Amino acid sequence: MTRGPRRATVKDVAALAGVSPKTVSNVMNETVFVRPDTRERVLAAVEELGFVPNLSARSLRNGRTGVIALALPDLATAFSADVVHRVVQVAHERGMVVQIEETAAEPKREYDLVSRAREHQIDGVILNPIRLKDSIIVHDDQLPPVVLIGEVEQHKVDRVLIDSRQAGYEVTKHLLERGARRIVAMGGETGATDATATSIQRLEGYHRALAEHGIEADPQLEVYVEEWSMVGGAEAAAELLARDTGFDAIVAFTDSIAFGALHVLDEHGISVPGDVLMTGFDDVEHARFMNPSLTTIALDRHAFAEAAVDLLLTRIADRTSPPRVVAIPHELVVRGSTTR
Amino acid sequence: MTRGPRRATVKDVAALAGVSPKTVSNVMNETVFVRPDTRERVLAAVEELGFVPNLSARSLRNGRTGVIALALPDLATAFSADVVHRVVQVAHERGMVVQIEETAAEPKREYDLVSRAREHQIDGVILNPIRLKDSIIVHDDQLPPVVLIGEVEQHKVDRVLIDSRQAGYEVTKHLLERGARRIVAMGGETGATDATATSIQRLEGYHRALAEHGIEADPQLEVYVEEWSMVGGAEAAAELLARDTGFDAIVAFTDSIAFGALHVLDEHGISVPGDVLMTGFDDVEHARFMNPSLTTIALDRHAFAEAAVDLLLTRIADRTSPPRVVAIPHELVVRGSTTR
DNA sequence: CTGAAAGCGCTTACAG
DNA sequence: CTGAAAGCGCTTACAG
Known part of the structure; x- marks a missing residue:
C-alpha cells in the first residue's frame, strides 16, 4: 500500500x-x-x-479463520443456487463468511477439502457428497468439522437431511390415489452400481408405496438418471420413450429432472397432466411457475440452511461431542401436474 | 489440535x-x-x-489472501447460479478461491466490501452493483481492486459487460420482423427514478428499433419490474393485463421475468406464441427447456467469467494501470416463443 | 481483572 | 543465487 x-x-x-x-x-x-x-x-x-x-494475524495465532466452505456438486442448478443463497445469509448472521466450492467437475476437491481443511484456511465444511462410495468420510477418522447435507448413510459426522424414503413413498402414494398404475421412477434403478444414498432411499419409498397397493415393481419403469439436471431428465425421458412401454405417471427424483422430462414429453405430444401425471422433488421456484405447475416435495429451506450452519458452528466449538442428525420436515405440494 | x-x-x-x-x-x-x-x-x-x-502467515506478511469476493444482488436466480458456477471454476484454475456475498438484502455489504476489502481479507471484488446511484464506486476514489459486471455507467473501474443497447435493439427488431406492432417492454420504464443502467440501456435499444420502424413509443406498453425475478415478472404481467391495453409481443428484460410473465399469460388463457410473442435476456438453462422454449439473448458465459476473473487478477497485480472494459459478444437465439 | 513477553509461520529487506 | 535477522499483528500462556 x-x-x-x-x-x-x-x-x-x-x-x-x-x-x-x-x-x-x-x-x-x-x-x-x-x-x-x-x-x-x-x-x-x-x-x-x-x-x-487483522484476521490473518488472528488466524495465525488462534487457528480460526471465520470462513466456512460450502461444497456442492454442481453450482448451476436451481437447488444449489437456493442453498448457496440461504447458507450465505445464515452464515452472515452468525458472523461467518462462506467460501464456495464445486466438486463434481473436480472430484479431488471434495477429498482435499475434507482431508486438509486447515490448510485451506477454513474452519469447517458443509458438504453435499457426490457418491456414497467415494466419500472419504467413510474412511478417514480424523476429520475437520464437517456437516453433511443430503441422505448419506454413515454415522460419524453431523448431518442435515430429509426423510427421502418417506417422501418417495408419499409422492408415489399420491399418484396411486390419483389413479396411476404404471408409475415410472426417474432417477434411481434397482441394482444401479453407483447409486447415491438419496436415489436408493427415494426408490425404496416408491417400492413400498407400490407394494402397499399390491403392484409389483417393473424394472422397465425404473429409469436411471446419471446427471440430476434438466439435461439428464430429458435424456431419461428419451430413454423411457425408446423402451416403448406403457406408463401413466412419472416420479422424477428432482424438479430439474422433471423439467427436462416435461420438455421431451411435450415435444412428443404427450400431455401433462392429461396423458401422464408428473411429480418432482425440492420445490425449486420454477416448480410453481411451470406450465403446468409441478407437484413436488417441499421442505423448509431456511430451516435446512440454518440447521447446517448451526451444526457446523457447534462442531467447530466442540470437536468431541457425538454426531447429531437433524431431519428437516417435508410436505407434498399438489399442483397442476397431478391435477386433471 | x-x-x-x-x-x-x-x-x-x-x-x-x-x-x-x-x-x-x-x-x-x-x-x-x-x-x-x-x-x-x-x-x-x-x-x-x-x-x-500456512496461508494466514503468508497473508499476514505479504497482504495477499488468495481470496476474491463475488458479490451479487440475489444469489437465488438462475443467472446468479451460473455466474457463481463459472467464476468459481475459472478462479480455481487461477489458484484463487471465491468468497460469496449477497448484497440486495443487506445493501451496506456492498459498500463495506468495496470500502474495506483489505479488512475483509480479500484481494479484490467482482461486483454486480445494485443501483447506479447507490454505487459508491462513483464517490470513492481510493478503491481496492474491483471489477464491475453489468452495464454500469462509470469509468474509474474495470468492467465486463454486454452491449445491452444493441441487444435490446436486436430482440425488438426481431419481434417487429415477425409482425409484432404493439410490443411491451417489461423491465424498464421511461423516467423511472431508480432505473438501473442495464434497464435504461435495454429500453434505449427497444426505443431505437421502434423508431426505425416508424412506431411511436407508448408509455402504456412500458412496464416497470421492481424485482428482476419470476415473481417480479408475474406481477408485471398482472399489471400489464390490468391496464387493459392491446399488445402482441413482450420484450422481457431477463429470462426470469419472461418465465413469470409466461405463467400469468397461460393462466389467463393467452397463448405464447399463438397470441403473443415473447423474448428474454440471458439464455439461462430453463430457456431451452420451457414449453414453449424461449427466444432470448445468449452470451458466452464462460468468456464472461474468465474476463471478470482475469481483469481482477491483472488489477490486483497492477493497481495503477488505466481501467479497461471488456465487452462480451451476444447473439439472438430464436426459439419457440417467437416461432409460429 | 490486567500486564509484559513470547511466538504463530511466513516473507521482506539487507547482506553477501 | 542463498543466508541470518527481523517483523507482519494478533493471542496464548504465565504472572500478578
Whole structure:
C-alpha cells in the first residue's frame, strides 16, 4: 500500500486507551469480563482510529479463520443456487463468511477439502457428497468439522437431511390415489452400481408405496438418471420413450429432472397432466411457475440452511461431542401436474 | 489440535533440504530463479513432510489472501447460479478461491466490501452493483481492486459487460420482423427514478428499433419490474393485463421475468406464441427447456467469467494501470416463443 | 481483572 | 543465487 494512512493495530488502540494490547484483545473478543469503564475507553479508541482486527494475524495465532466452505456438486442448478443463497445469509448472521466450492467437475476437491481443511484456511465444511462410495468420510477418522447435507448413510459426522424414503413413498402414494398404475421412477434403478444414498432411499419409498397397493415393481419403469439436471431428465425421458412401454405417471427424483422430462414429453405430444401425471422433488421456484405447475416435495429451506450452519458452528466449538442428525420436515405440494 | 502430528513448516522443510527458510519460500513462490538441484531437494522435502504453506502467515506478511469476493444482488436466480458456477471454476484454475456475498438484502455489504476489502481479507471484488446511484464506486476514489459486471455507467473501474443497447435493439427488431406492432417492454420504464443502467440501456435499444420502424413509443406498453425475478415478472404481467391495453409481443428484460410473465399469460388463457410473442435476456438453462422454449439473448458465459476473473487478477497485480472494459459478444437465439 | 513477553509461520529487506 | 535477522499483528500462556 503506497497511499493512505497506516492501518491502526491493537498497539495503537492500546496506547490511545491507556491499556495493554491484551486488554484490547479481551474487549474485541468478549472472551472475559472487562471492567465497564476500561471497556468504554477501548471501544472509544477503536472508534476513533477506525480499528479493524487483522484476521490473518488472528488466524495465525488462534487457528480460526471465520470462513466456512460450502461444497456442492454442481453450482448451476436451481437447488444449489437456493442453498448457496440461504447458507450465505445464515452464515452472515452468525458472523461467518462462506467460501464456495464445486466438486463434481473436480472430484479431488471434495477429498482435499475434507482431508486438509486447515490448510485451506477454513474452519469447517458443509458438504453435499457426490457418491456414497467415494466419500472419504467413510474412511478417514480424523476429520475437520464437517456437516453433511443430503441422505448419506454413515454415522460419524453431523448431518442435515430429509426423510427421502418417506417422501418417495408419499409422492408415489399420491399418484396411486390419483389413479396411476404404471408409475415410472426417474432417477434411481434397482441394482444401479453407483447409486447415491438419496436415489436408493427415494426408490425404496416408491417400492413400498407400490407394494402397499399390491403392484409389483417393473424394472422397465425404473429409469436411471446419471446427471440430476434438466439435461439428464430429458435424456431419461428419451430413454423411457425408446423402451416403448406403457406408463401413466412419472416420479422424477428432482424438479430439474422433471423439467427436462416435461420438455421431451411435450415435444412428443404427450400431455401433462392429461396423458401422464408428473411429480418432482425440492420445490425449486420454477416448480410453481411451470406450465403446468409441478407437484413436488417441499421442505423448509431456511430451516435446512440454518440447521447446517448451526451444526457446523457447534462442531467447530466442540470437536468431541457425538454426531447429531437433524431431519428437516417435508410436505407434498399438489399442483397442476397431478391435477386433471 | 490435540491429535495428529504437528504440521510441517518452512523451517522443517529447510532443515530437511539443508537450505534456509528463505530458499524454501523462493521455491514455493517461484519468484526468483533457484538452482535446479536445490529446487529438487526442496520439493522432495516438501513432498516427504506433506508441507502446505500456512496461508494466514503468508497473508499476514505479504497482504495477499488468495481470496476474491463475488458479490451479487440475489444469489437465488438462475443467472446468479451460473455466474457463481463459472467464476468459481475459472478462479480455481487461477489458484484463487471465491468468497460469496449477497448484497440486495443487506445493501451496506456492498459498500463495506468495496470500502474495506483489505479488512475483509480479500484481494479484490467482482461486483454486480445494485443501483447506479447507490454505487459508491462513483464517490470513492481510493478503491481496492474491483471489477464491475453489468452495464454500469462509470469509468474509474474495470468492467465486463454486454452491449445491452444493441441487444435490446436486436430482440425488438426481431419481434417487429415477425409482425409484432404493439410490443411491451417489461423491465424498464421511461423516467423511472431508480432505473438501473442495464434497464435504461435495454429500453434505449427497444426505443431505437421502434423508431426505425416508424412506431411511436407508448408509455402504456412500458412496464416497470421492481424485482428482476419470476415473481417480479408475474406481477408485471398482472399489471400489464390490468391496464387493459392491446399488445402482441413482450420484450422481457431477463429470462426470469419472461418465465413469470409466461405463467400469468397461460393462466389467463393467452397463448405464447399463438397470441403473443415473447423474448428474454440471458439464455439461462430453463430457456431451452420451457414449453414453449424461449427466444432470448445468449452470451458466452464462460468468456464472461474468465474476463471478470482475469481483469481482477491483472488489477490486483497492477493497481495503477488505466481501467479497461471488456465487452462480451451476444447473439439472438430464436426459439419457440417467437416461432409460429 | 490486567500486564509484559513470547511466538504463530511466513516473507521482506539487507547482506553477501 | 542463498543466508541470518527481523517483523507482519494478533493471542496464548504465565504472572500478578
